[in-house]
Amino acid sequence: MPGVITVSRRRLVLGAACAALVVVPTVAGWSTGRALRPSAAPSVSAAPDPAVLMPSVDPALSPSPASTEATLPAGMGAPVGWKLSDVPRFPPAPPPEPITLPPGDEAPFLSRIPVTQPVAFLTIDDGFLKNPEAVKLFAAAGIPVTLFLTTDAIQDDVPFFNRLRDYGAVIEAHTISHPELAGRGYDFQRRQICDGADRLGQWYGRRPVLFRPPFGDKDHTTLRIAKECGLRAVFMWKETVDKGIVRYQEQLKRVQPGDIILMHFRPAFVQDFLAALRAIHRAGLTPALLEDYVPGAGSPAPSVHFPPAHVRDLG
Ligand SMILES: [Zn+2]
Numbered sequence: 001m002p003g004v005i006t007v008s009r010r011r012l013v014l015g016a017a018c019a020a021l022v023v024v025p026t027v028a029g030w031s032t033g034r035a036l037r038p039s040a041a042p043s044v045s046a047a048p049d050p051a052v053l054m055p056s057v058d059p060a061l062s063p064s065p066a067s068t069e070a071t072l073p074a075g076m077g078a079p080v081g082w083k084l085s086d087v088p089r090f091p092p093a094p095p096p097e098p099i100t101l102p103p104g105d106e107a108p109f110l111s112r113i114p115v116t117q118p119v120a121f122l123t124i125d126d127g128f129l130k131n132p133e134a135v136k137l138f139a140a141a142g143i144p145v146t147l148f149l150t151t152d153a154i155q156d157d158v159p160f161f162n163r164l165r166d167y168g169a170v171i172e173a174h175t176i177s178h179p180e181l182a183g184r185g186y187d188f189q190r191r192q193i194c195d196g197a198d199r200l201g202q203w204y205g206r207r208p209v210l211f212r213p214p215f216g217d218k219d220h221t222t223l224r225i226a227k228e229c230g231l232r233a234v235f236m237w238k239e240t241v242d243k244g245i246v247r248y249q250e251q252l253k254r255v256q257p258g259d260i261i262l263m264h265f266r267p268a269f270v271q272d273f274l275a276a277l278r279a280i281h282r283a284g285l286t287p288a289l290l291e292d293y294v295p296g297a298g299s300p301a302p303s304v305h306f307p308p309a310h311v312r313d314l315g
């Protein structure tokens with residue numbers, strides 16, 4: 001059932017989060033070179049196992065993905081530094097039960113979605129290091145992932161993240177230059193939050209509907225601006241993953257239903273991604289799409305309600 005929004009501001013792991021905001025040189029070395037897609041909906045159509053990404057499918061009518069090893073599309077290339085058998089397999093996520101957003105002039109700030117369903121939400125931030133294994137991992141895992149991307153971090157290879165959208169990623173906003181927002185003035189924050197979202201909308205054909213402030217730091221101005229420019233909820237997290245290690249904020253060292261997990265596009269991307277999935281699997285949970293739990297943010301048609309009129313002509 002819809003839950004009441006609870007605002008949590010646990011800061012135990014802030015030091016670890018976003019600590020890699022040093023600009024690391026890209027090792028991508030490749031680009032798809034294809035045109036940006038004008039799709040308005042989260043792109044999951046090319047995922048290898050639609051049952052994982054379409055919770056409305058009756059599990060009884062489809063083969064269980066939990067019993068089969070991950071596969072990769074032909075031509076994608078072999079995994080480098082990991083094996084397909086390293087990728088946990090999950091049962092289909094249940095039909096989402098969107099939460100109820102509170103009224104008022106501020107977007108809600110959440111680190112856990114208040115649900116009892118056996119789901120967790122993987123989020124990956126910033127976008128500085130574009131590891132060519134990422135698209136293979138996404139394709140093999142076949143799970144939904146929300147990317148909170150900083151435009152300055154990704155502008156050198158916009159198509160890299162578009163390719164991740166083909167395998168379950170949805171792109172959301174994380175400012176232009178990753179500054180500390182709390183305590184800054186309205187105009188400064190407005191440019192970072194709203195113009196950053198607009199830019200992502202131009203690049204990817206879908207304007208973000210969710211926001212994460214750098215370092216998880218925000219003030220009332222942040223939440224008010226997020227709401228003003230069509231970002232429906234603002235997110236922190238409950239677990240972080242770095243160098244292959246999952247760090248928990250709470251004494252119960254286990255991913256709990258509704259938890260939002262944070263990792264980054266860092267050098268240990270492969271280890272972090274697999275560690276996050278193992279932690280979710282160990283907890284008996286299934287990755288679900290964060291956007292499906294926020295009213296007005298989810299598939300199939302977020303653009304029905306957004307973007308607001310002042311950015312609708314961005315194309
Ligand atoms: Zn960040």
